Amino acid sequence: MTPGKSSVEDLKRRVVASAKLPLEHAMSLPPEVYTSEAYFDYEVATVLSRSWMGVAHVSQLKKPGDYVNIDLLGEPLLVIRAKDGEIRVLSRVCPHRAMDVMSPANDAAASETGNAPILVCPYHRWSFDLDGKLKGCPEMHEAVDFNKEDWGLSEFRSEIWQGFVFVDFSGEAEPLETQFAGWSEIIAPWKVAEMQMTTEMEWIVDANWKVMVENWAESYHHLGSHHSSLHVQMPAGMTWCEQTDDNVLRCHLPYKPELVAELKAAAAAGNPPSGFRPIQGLTEAQQNEWGVWVGLPCFMFLTGPDRTIWYRLQPLSAGKCKLTTTTLVDPANFADPDYEKTLTEQNAMLADFHMEDMAMYPGVQRGLNSRAARPGRLSHLEDPVLRLQRYLARRIEEDGRRNSKGVSRVSESEAVL
Numbered sequence: 478m479t480p481g482k483s484s485v486e487d488l489k490r491r492v493v494a495s496a497k498l499p500l501e502h503a504m505s506l507p508p509e510v511y512t513s514e515a516y517f518d519y520e521v522a523t524v525l526s527r528s529w530m531g532v533a534h535v536s537q538l539k540k541p542g543d544y545v546n547i548d549l550l551g552e553p554l555l556v557i558r559a560k561d562g563e564i565r566v567l568s569r570v571c572p573h574r575a576m577d578v579m580s581p582a583n584d585a586a587a588s589e590t591g592n593a594p595i596l597v598c599p600y601h602r603w604s605f606d607l608d609g610k611l612k613g614c615p616e617m618h619e620a621v622d623f624n625k626e627d628w629g630l631s632e633f634r635s636e637i638w639q640g641f642v643f644v645d646f647s648g649e650a651e652p653l654e655t656q657f658a659g660w661s662e663i664i665a666p667w668k669v670a671e672m673q674m675t676t677e678m679e680w681i682v683d684a685n686w687k688v689m690v691e692n693w694a695e696s697y698h699h700l701g702s703h704h705s706s707l708h709v710q711m712p713a714g715m716t717w718c719e720q721t722d723d724n725v726l727r728c729h730l731p732y733k734p735e736l737v738a739e740l741k742a743a744a745a746a747g748n749p750p751s752g753f754r755p756i757q758g759l760t761e762a763q764q765n766e767w768g769v770w771v772g773l774p775c776f777m778f779l780t781g782p783d784r785t786i787w788y789r790l791q792p793l794s795a796g797k798c799k800l801t802t803t804t805l806v807d808p809a810n811f812a813d814p815d816y817e818k819t820l821t822e823q824n825a826m827l828a829d830f831h832m833e834d835m836a837m838y839p840g841v842q843r844g845l846n847s848r849a850a851r852p853g854r855l856s857h858l859e860d861p862v863l864r865l866q867r868y869l870a871r872r873i874e875e876d877g878r879r880n881s882k883g884v885s886r887v888s889e890s891e892a893v894l
């Protein structure tokens with residue numbers, strides 16, 4: 478083994494050991510966990526492709542033929558509403574000779590989102606209904622024992638939770654209503670399934686997916702990255718984290734008391750806060766904080782008093798991710814005469830504080846690649862970072878149990894033979 482290159486087995490052991498530390502002794506993970514391609518492949522195989530991954534929101538898929546193309550963990554996917562009203566996650570791999578049926582070579586499907594009345598593979602023009610069934614296949618009449626019903630697009634297991642479409646490549650993840658049971662109850666007042674996605678901004682980020690999730694969940698970095706922006710309203714020292722379900726982190730970012738008093742006085746004087754229409758039915762605490770959530774491993778979601786924000790993450794390699802930042806609002810906002818102005822202002826604000834985070838990710842990733850990098854000590858405000866480690870350690874241990882069962886199954890069957 479090359480010096481400084483740990484094996485995946487060694488890194489797994491170190492993640493499990495790190496996760497066992499109490500918060501007051503907690504450390505960040507070994508740097509190679511963020512930089513090793515072999516470890517990334519291990520995480521894809523045992524965590525990411527065995528978990529529910531968010532791919533779209535129903536407001537992007539209102540009518541039959543509406544679609545979202547997304548490449549996730551190397552899989553070209555098509556999220557589409559069919560004529561029967563069902564939303565499915567289909568493979569874009571043509572069952573003929575593997576062309577991407579929604580490739581940019583296909584004029585009708587060149588964009589990432591859009592509407593298609595039928596799906597036509599650009600290579601030999603096999604065509605598919607919106608539910609993936611093969612509809613047309615020119616010049617195949619001489620192929621013997623060729624049955625069209627055997628040659629549709631493959632479908633992956635999907636579920637819709639609170640209006641978000643998720644895919645699970647393993648087919649074995651626990652249903653989302655079970656995994657996110659406590660969360661479903663808490664976010665009910667936001668009526669997320671009825672919200673409309675208004676903004677999507679795409680970013681390629683030179684950082685490991687866990688760098689992104691850790692940064693999303695911990696607000697200790699308000700002190701640095703957002704010192705003059707978010708920290709002024711939601712000081713790092715007031716933030717805290719809890720776990721509503723085994724797979725859900727809930728981080729509270731309360732407004733500082735002076736801001737709460739200011740907003741109260743302004744409301745009493747008939748001046749509502751800037752932004753979108755306030756969401757009805759929130760508690761006073763919910764109106765006066767941002768809720769940062771992680772549906773583990775990497776569904777990053779934010780609830781605010783007037784909107785929700787979803788960061789759609791596509792891990793690409795150990796050191797690269799694609800991120801789509803979105804804002805969702807109650808469609809009632811669209812009737813407001815100032816809506817477009819508000820949207821422009823709020824998007825600019827979102828982009829501003831996002832750029833503050835973007836400035837950190839590549840610097841962290843470069844540091845993690847350094848010979849000098851080593852696990853660092855965590856603040857109590859980085860509780861979510863430790864909770865992510867504990868989740869990952871649990872997944873490593875689950876994988877170990879699954880493998881040892883597999884091994885014993887094989888040896889039992891060998892014994893019979």
Ligand code: FES
Pocket residue numbers: 571572573574575576598599600601602603
């Ligand atoms: S590869 Fe799609 S029609 Fe041939």
Ligand SMILES: [Fe+2]
Pocket residue numbers: 692698702703833834
């Ligand atoms: Fe941030």
